[in-house]
Amino acid sequence: MATITAVEAFDIRFPTSRELDGSDAMNPDPDYSAAYVVLRTDGAEHGHGFAFTIGRGNDVCVAAINAHAPLVTGLDVAEVVGDLGGFARRLTHDSQLRWLGPEKGASHMAAAAIINAAFDLAGKVAGKPVWKLLADMTPDQIADLVDWRYLSDALTREEAVELLRAAEPGRAEREKRLMERGYPAYTTTPGWLGYDDEKLVRLAREAVAEGFTQIKLKVGADLGEDVRRMGLAREAVGPGVRIAVDANQRWDVPQAERWMAALAPYDPYWIEEPTSPDDVLGHAAIRRAVAPVKVATGEHVQNRVIFKQMLQAGSLDILQLDACRVGGVTENVAILLLAAKYGVPVCPHAGGVGLCEVVRHLSMFDYVAVSGTVEDRVIEYVDHLHQHFLDPVVIEGGHYVTPTAPGMSAEIRAETLTAYAYPEGSVWQ
């Protein structure tokens, strides 16, 4: 009978701003960071998870992880992995901590890190990757993961179970296909705003050569520059490759409409984060104005309640869930179920630190047990920092290879935890 003996939190930062990797119109100088957590047990397995941030403020997420620690330390591992939904609600419903949200911002990101670490632990205890742990659950077990509060006007538990039952017959066949082919990816590597023309064109061509059928460009700082860069990218990849553009929340609603009209001749596939991630109605207005260009958002959407409304209001063509911003696997299961009910494809946000590693588990579970399809679905891929993880992503022919190691692939190498510790690690001296 193992017990969680400690919740250990680490402030890990990578000096990515030195190379302008990850630079966009809203985030010109990110230092990709992780508020990293280990659920230490007295058993053979431990749980690993993290919140992703871009530098300053990573310490606030570490403080928020520490504030949740007393709710977790001392719990029985078997009870935690046997009721992961209950474990998650214990964190997000704490009667005093919820005042900092509810269910948003630094405290929710901290809860997510701990909840994902509990899934990592559960996968390791079961000897399964998390996508498989989830895909082997019954419809009722999956529904038990979800916090149903605030959802019933859009999706009831009963509807969700019905939807999951309808997908059960095909699970084995899809799992087989997933092991053979992996899951489709697209790449943001060419498109960072800080890259010069030569690098943009070279990386765009390389992406196509590697088998990607979609790339993404950051836009939003300067309209003339964006039109020019979009032209270069379109010329580099040809007419058959999708080019998504990403404004990282830079615009008001009328501005988004004007900007996209100027980019339209280059056939953008989707416009991502055109405005505030809180603006359900704004996204709906933009979507009506820019069609047939699709509207995508989600990496900064705080929780299932905002996603619910975006689906109700028709704000989205593409839902971009993030593994670490909303409340971990449990809230993401709710979001996958909502998306399935509304028939909206999920194309997760990734990149940063370890987001590619963990989010593939969610999309792969979705394919096997929820939506049952990969049509128009791609996981973002960025070639950053994978070498720091014990179970890094592998991309082959524009696809994520399906992971088989037990857990959620969240574990960072011990030497990285030492070297990139902020501010005392060797990298920061």
Add this chain to the structure above:
Amino acid sequence: MATITAVEAFDIRFPTSRELDGSDAMNPDPDYSAAYVVLRTDGAEHGHGFAFTIGRGNDVCVAAINAHAPLVTGLDVAEVVGDLGGFARRLTHDSQLRWLGPEKGASHMAAAAIINAAFDLAGKVAGKPVWKLLADMTPDQIADLVDWRYLSDALTREEAVELLRAAEPGRAEREKRLMERGYPAYTTTPGWLGYDDEKLVRLAREAVAEGFTQIKLKVGADLGEDVRRMGLAREAVGPGVRIAVDANQRWDVPQAERWMAALAPYDPYWIEEPTSPDDVLGHAAIRRAVAPVKVATGEHVQNRVIFKQMLQAGSLDILQLDACRVGGVTENVAILLLAAKYGVPVCPHAGGVGLCEVVRHLSMFDYVAVSGTVEDRVIEYVDHLHQHFLDPVVIEGGHYVTPTAPGMSAEIRAETLTAYAYPEGSVWQ
């Protein structure tokens, strides 16, 4: 030429859960707390502000204040008080810290504490209470306070300036009336869920005797009990006094509709926080269903973008701004302007620690310079913890007396900062 030499943060907690003061259906055991900040200068005046929390997690807001401190320390006081809007945007637009929101949760509450402290400092430097500091600004100066990003589909700067100009002729007359009569209040003191029937009835009768024309009851834990307590309260105050009810986010949309149908015979005036504060569309659906009972919300609304949508979607009859959750005075000025454009009365959330002290400045400014009216407007009043403040609220005949001391009334007594410091203060030993 004074400089801000330090940003000092304090974790202050009051053990209010011992008496069930402040107990409601979602928050059964709050320990009212303040993440308190002092902008220390080398001049004669210092700035004081705080984030309000209910216990656990107050340390996270303190960490978030500390994370913002490097953006503030070393700034010239004259420059800060001369461009308070620019100062606020420096905090909320930080390219790395905004990843924790943007503009929500613990990091936004920390920014609010610092922004309010800057207004406290500005008031003291000018020798004016903050309501008067604001009410003496020109329409353009007021518009300069606002972060206009994400607002232009609902309210442009030009419209706001026009609205403020239209209110200019009556300013002097309304200021005179404000000094004579104060600003109307209502009281939540009788209605906490942890109070027994005798205490509820006694406090309700006392409230009417003291001149209040509106009280508020917490509901949402048990329907039968709520109907019974609502009956007792209605009998105690008679038919002429308004009784608002407050569910503190307990319900889904369909549940809110059923619950309010059961309470309708006792003539509730408004239903407050019927569901998630993030649910713009849910509030709009509830509002359509429960009319003529009014829908009120706002104490947990994270920022101007959610309020904008609530006004656009018709989610609200009453907008309950909070002085310390959104980004301080500057974002609250934006919210007051939005409410004025849409003709929705603002009845601020107060109570907690010091919320009554600071929020009156916003309503009083609104009356003098923005909406120009107190019709259907009341500030919440709760008789908790005022003795810890240097410039506590005074209530006379159901009205807030207009404060005259320079600053924003946010300063806590030195002996309180020592005794209630968590966890080392004498009260916590």
